[in-house]
Amino acid sequence: MGVPVIAAVVVGCAVLGLGVGAALFGGGGGGDKDKSPGGDRSAVSPSAPGPDGPAGAAPDRTPAQDSARPQARELDRLLADSNDSRAAVIRSVENIKRCTALPQAAADLRGAAEQRRGLVTRLDGLTVDRLPGHRELTRSLAAAWEASAEADDHYAAWADQAARPKGCKKDKARPTGRTARGNAASGRATEAKKEASERWNPIAARYGLTARGGDQL
Template structure:
């Protein structure tokens, strides 16, 4: 019986792209395996993921935005008192009512000054768009204080008036003019403030409520 001759065929492993005949060393990974390992390593994050930098200004601005909103609430209460005082002078129901209205108007002007001071203590620069909005609000409150004082002088001049017969002199005109400028500044403030209020879940107001 013819014995079978077993031919051993030695198959050499080559690195892809390497010169022919260059064998891979025993124990060394092939180039394709090494590349795959490198890609897997690059895909895996190293260490904990950092928070998104875009969300950081929002988190930082939340507290000053809430503080500014609290001032708006105080301002809304003052506006109602001023409106009532001006109406009291206009109606001239009695001398005592006009005198009380004058006192209320002067007190409102002082409170407006206080709001401006309180606003200066808030870090509005930490609110995205807060600096420009605060500048408009500061202007609005200063104009409102000017109007309050002008109307208070008008109330002083109206002492001794008769119901339905209240004089409207230069102080009254100054009050109306300053009030109009205050309204313009408030509207511009609200245009800038509305998206900030929405961002932080704060009330969206109109110029009558600040």
């Protein structure tokens, strides 16, 4: 065999060896890399999690993201003001019974009635549609405050009656029709406040707000 022929055979073997080595040690096409378990990891998988969780899945809702929380806080602020006049009402009714400080009692009771009606107005201005049972809750709160205002008005009128001649007997105010109507309205208010309390307290517990009994509304 001549020298040129031998040289050609040697070069051919070298080329063949390089081709086999490339095939064995990662020289395949891009399709092979995609199919192999150890393929190109720089490509983003369609199911790879993003910053907010798995792709295509809504992020978990946390209490801070709950849209009902701001509504619950606003209602809590209103409820915090609902008990402001209670002490004045109790004191005024006791004074009427004893025929003491009647003009002041009447004025304080009318002021309390105005405050209760103001609560109803403020309640109407709140958006609470995200709260569970919001219709029943707002209905019972409005009923409670309206009945309380009605009772305050009746007791204030009773104070006016007690201040008249023969309105008191032995330092005690004579009961009148206003007394009875005030007591009836107060009873309705108590029932509505109890219902409102039962509806509010689970919401308060959920959002870390103040639980309130019926006598605190």
